[in-house]
Amino acid sequence: xxxxxxxxxxxxxxxxxxxxxxxxxxxxxxxxxxxxxxxxxxxxxxxxxxxxxxxxxxxxxxxxxxxxxxxxxxxxxxxxx
Amino acid sequence: xxxxxxxxxxxxxxxxxxxxxxxxxxxxxxxxxxxxxxxxxxxxxxxxxxxxxxxxxxxxxxxxxxxxxxxxxxxxxxxxxxxxxxxxxxxxxxxxxxxxxxxxxxxxxxxxxxxxxxxxxxxxxxxxxxxxxxxxxxxxxxxxxxxxxxxxxxxxxxxxxxxxxxxxxxxxxxxxxxxxxxxxxxxxxxxxxxxxxxxxxxxxxxxxxxxxxxxxxxxxxxxxxxxxxxxxxxxxxxxxxxxxxxxxxxxxxxxxxxxxxxxxxxxxxxxxxxxxxxxxxxxxxxxxxxxxxxxxxxxxxxxxxxxxxxxxxxxxxxxxxxxxxxxxxxxxxxxxxxxxxxxxxxxxxxxxxxxxxxxxxxxxxxxxxxxxxxxxxxxxxxxxxxxxxxxxxxxxxxxxxxxxxxxxxxxxxxxxxxxxxxxxxxxxxxxxxxxxxxxxxxxxxxxxxxxxxxxxxxxxxxxxxxxxxxxxxxxxxxxxx
Numbered sequence: 016x017x018x019x020x021x022x023x024x025x026x027x028x029x030x031x032x033x034x035x036x037x038x039x040x041x042x043x044x045x046x047x048x049x050x051x052x053x054x055x056x057x058x059x060x061x062x063x064x065x066x067x068x069x070x071x072x073x074x075x076x077x078x079x080x081x082x083x084x085x086x087x088x089x090x091x092x093x094x095x096x
Numbered sequence: 097x098x099x100x101x102x103x104x105x106x107x108x109x110x111x112x113x114x115x116x117x118x119x120x121x122x123x124x125x126x127x128x129x130x131x132x133x134x135x136x137x138x139x140x141x142x143x144x145x146x147x148x149x150x151x152x153x154x155x156x157x158x159x160x161x162x163x164x165x166x167x168x169x170x171x172x173x174x175x176x177x178x179x180x181x182x183x184x185x186x187x188x189x190x191x192x193x194x195x196x197x198x199x200x201x202x203x204x205x206x207x208x209x210x211x212x213x214x215x216x217x218x219x220x221x222x223x224x225x226x227x228x229x230x231x232x233x234x235x236x237x238x239x240x241x242x243x244x245x246x247x248x249x250x251x252x253x254x255x256x257x258x259x260x261x262x263x264x265x266x267x268x269x270x271x272x273x274x275x276x277x278x279x280x281x282x283x284x285x286x287x288x289x290x291x292x293x294x295x296x297x298x299x300x301x302x303x304x305x306x307x308x309x310x311x312x313x314x315x316x317x318x319x320x321x322x323x324x325x326x327x328x329x330x331x332x333x334x335x336x337x338x339x340x341x342x343x344x345x346x347x348x349x350x351x352x353x354x355x356x357x358x359x360x361x362x363x364x365x366x367x368x369x370x371x372x373x374x375x376x377x378x379x380x381x382x383x384x385x386x387x388x389x390x391x392x393x394x395x396x397x398x399x400x401x402x403x404x405x406x407x408x409x410x411x412x413x414x415x416x417x418x419x420x421x422x423x424x425x426x427x428x429x430x431x432x433x434x435x436x437x438x439x440x441x442x443x444x445x446x447x448x449x450x451x452x453x454x455x456x457x458x459x460x461x462x463x464x465x466x467x468x469x470x471x472x473x474x475x476x477x478x479x480x481x482x483x484x485x486x487x488x489x490x491x492x493x494x495x496x497x498x499x500x501x502x503x504x505x506x507x508x509x510x511x512x513x514x515x516x517x518x519x520x521x522x523x524x525x526x527x528x529x530x531x532x533x534x535x536x537x538x539x540x541x542x543x544x545x546x547x548x549x550x551x552x553x554x555x556x557x558x559x560x561x562x563x564x565x566x567x568x569x570x571x572x573x574x575x576x577x
Contacts, residue, residue, distance in 0.1 A: 039371060041190045044378065048186040050220055052379040060405070063412050067515035070412070074386075075217035079511050081518070 022085040025059040031092030038087040050074040127175040134212035136183035139240040142270040144180040187227040202319040207287040208234040215245035222385035229293040236286040251394040262294040296384040301366035305359035436488035447480030
C-alpha cells in the first residue's frame with residue numbers, strides 16, 4: 016500500500032518518490048534546483064543520530080538534508096511500519 | 097608591521113587570499129573573454145588552473161570561489177582571458193554566488209561561456225547548462241572527471257549530448273590534463289560562430305507570454321531576448337540590481353512594461369501565479385535534463401557501490417564516526433607537529449646566525465646601540481620567531497588538509513557535526529575551516545612557548561597571533577549566523 020509521508024520518516028535503504036514540496040520561497044527553489052520535483056526518486060542512505068541530517072541519493076548525487084528541511088518534502092512509497 | 101600582520105592573517109586563512117579578484121582586461125578586440133562556470137565541486141578551478149597554469153587553491157569544498165578570479169593563456173595566436181565564476185546549481189539568483197555568476201554571464205561581456213560538468217552526475221549539471229544556454233548561445237560544455245566516471249562504469253555519449261543541446265561538447269580529465277587542448281579550440285569556435293542551442297520548451301501559456309515580449313528586445317545580444325522576456329514575467333523583486341539597471345536603460349522600456357502586463361494577464365488567465373511560474377520553469381529544466389541524460393548516458397547507473405556504502409557506514413556511523421574523526425585529526429596534528437620540529441629548529445638557527453652576523457656588521461659601521469637593539473632584539477627576533485614557528489607546520493598541515501579534502505572526508509565531518517553545531521547557531525560546514533586550523537595553531541603554540549619563551553614581548557605577540565586573531569574569526573562567524 017502506498018503512503019504519503021514526510022521524507023524525514025523514510026527508513027534507511029528505502030526508496031520513495033517526491034509527491035510535493037510543502038515550503039515556499041528560496042528553500043523551495045533550492046530543493047527544486049537539486050532536482051527535487053514531483054516524481055523524483057529519492058533513496059534514504061544513512062542518518063547518524065536522530066534529529067541530525069540524513070543523507071539521500073537524489074539524481075545520482077548524495078545530498079544531506081536537515082530534518083527541518085526534509086520534513087517539508089512529502090514523498091510517496093511503501094513504508095514498513 | 098601592519099602589512100606583515102595582514103599578510104600573516106591571509107596565510108592563516110588561505111581562502112581570504114583567493115578572494116582578491118584580479119581583473120584582466122581585453123587588450124585588443126581579437127582577445128577572447130571566457131567565463132568558466134559549473135556546479136560547485138566539479139573541478140572548475142582545476143580546469144581553470146590547468147588552462148592558465150595558475151595555482152588558485154582548489155579543493156572539493158564547495159564555495160571555493162567567492163568572487164571571480166582571472167587568468168590568461170595564449171593559443172592559436174589568440175589571447176584567452178579566462179574568468180572563474182562561482183560554482184552554482186542554478187542561475188535563478190537565490191544566493192550571493194548565483195547572483196555573481198548570473199550577472200557575470202549576462203553583463204560581464206564574455207565572448208563565450210564554458211560550463212564544466214561532472215561526468216558522474218551529469219543530470220544534475222545539465223540544469224545549469226540549459227540555463228546558461230538560455231542566456232547566451234555562445235555556450236560550450238566540458239564534461240570533466242571522465243576517469244572517475246569510467247571507474248564507476250558510466251559511459252557518456254558526447255555526440256548525443258551535442259545533438260540534443262545544439263552546442264559543442266567535449267570531455268576531459270582535468271586532473272591529468274587529458275582533453276584540455278580541445279577545450280580552447282572549442283571555445284574559439286563557440287565565440288566566433290554562434291551555435292544554435294536547442295532551448296527547453298516550457299508549457300503553452302508561458303511560451304505564449306514570452307513570445308509576446310521577445311520581439312521587443314534586441315536580437316542576437318547577450319542576455320538573449322528569450323531569457324529577458326522570461327525574467328520580465330517574474331516578479332521584479334527577483335531581479336538582480338544589474339538586471340534592473342539593464343531593463344530600465346532600454347529605450348523602449350515603456351512598451352516593454354506595457355506588454356509585460358499583457359503577458360502576465362495570459363499567465364493569470366491560466367492560473368499561473370508567480371510561484372507556480374517558478375515551479376514550472378524549474379521543473380521543466382529538470383525534466384529536460386532527465387530526458388537528455390536518458391539518451392546520452394549509455395551505461396552505468398547512478399547508484400553507489402557497496403564498498404562506498406560500507407565505508408560510509410563506518411565514517412558516519414552512530415558510534416564509529418566521532419572516534420574515527422578524533423583519531424584521524426589527532427594523526428594529522430601529530431604529523432604536523434612532529435614533522436615541523438626539525439625544519440622549525442633549522443630555520444630558527446639560521447635566523448639567529450643571520451642576526452649575529454648582521455649585528456656584527458652594524459657594530460662595525462658604528463651604529464648606535466639603541467638602534468641595534470631595536471632592530472635585532474626587538475623586530476628581527478619577533479619576526480624570525482614567528483616565521484620559524486609558523487611556516488613549517490603550515491607547509492605540512494595544508495597538504496594534509498588538501499588530502500582529506502580530495503578523499504571527500506570533509507563533507508562527512510560536516511555531516512557528523514551538523515547537529516551540535518546547529519545548536520550553537522552555526523552549521524556543520526564551519527567545523528573544519530575554523531576548528532582544525534585553530535586547534536593546530538593552539539597546540540603548536542603551547543608546545544613552542546613551553547620550550548622557549550624568553551621575553552614578554554614574544555609571549556604577548558604570540559598570544560595575539562594565536563588567540564586574538566582567531567577570536568576575530570569567531571566574532572565574524574557569530575555575526576554572520
